[in-house]
Amino acid sequence: MRKVVxxxxxxxLMMISSAAVAQTTANGTLTVTAxxxxxxxxxxxxDAAGVALTGSGTNAATLAFGNVSAxxxxxxxxxxxxTATNFTVSSAVDVQVSKTNSASANYTLTAQLxxxxxxxxxxxxxxxxxxxxxxxQRNRYQQHH
Numbered sequence: 257m258r259k260v261v262x263x264x265x266x267x268x269l270m271m272i273s274s275a276a277v278a279q280t281t282a283n284g285t286l287t288v289t290a291x292x293x294x295x296x297x298x299x300x301x302x303d304a305a306g307v308a309l310t311g312s313g314t315n316a317a318t319l320a321f322g323n324v325s326a327x328x329x330x331x332x333x334x335x336x337x338x339t340a341t342n343f344t345v346s347s348a349v350d351v352q353v354s355k356t357n358s359a360s361a362n363y364t365l366t367a368q369l370x371x372x373x374x375x376x377x378x379x380x381x382x383x384x385x386x387x388x389x390x391x392x393q394r395n396r397y398q399q400h401h
Contacts, residue, residue: 294358298351298365306348307333321345366392 300317302309311317322331326343330336337344353363367380369387378385385391 292357294360295356296358296363297354297356299354301350301352303333303348303350305333307331309349319347319349321347364392366390 298315299313300309300311300315302312307319307321309317309319321334324330324334324336324345326336326338330345333347335346351365353365355363365380367378367385368390369378369385372387380391383391
């Protein structure tokens with residue numbers, strides 16, 4: 257009886273393995289559509305004519321003007337212009353923009369204050385910047401070799 261049970265189990269295993277090998281196969285075509293999103297990367301660099309940036313060469317640099325006033329000395333790289341009622345300080349900064357997967361030759365650099373500033377007026381490229389809305393300046397990518 258034990259031999260009959262073992263032979264039955266062996267025969268069942270052989271049929272299962274035969275069924276696994278004899279599976280149906282087919283040929284076909286798989287079509288895949290993908291969308292590649294373009295992106296840009298900004299890197300802030302110190303300009304030789306401006307104030308040296310902390311974190312130059314990164315996307316999170318800071319510029320410290322130091323103490324500024326309408327009269328008196330200004331730090332190296334700071335440009336000050338004065339009128340009868342106000343004064344402006346500025347500094348040159350280089351922004352390197354790299355694009356990936358984009359056919360566009362243009363980009364818009366925008367800036368927006370994180371909080372309202374009731375004392376100072378801010379501009380980027382001559383365009384006023386506030387905390388209420390982003391101000392932008394359209395630019396063209398430059399090819400570097």
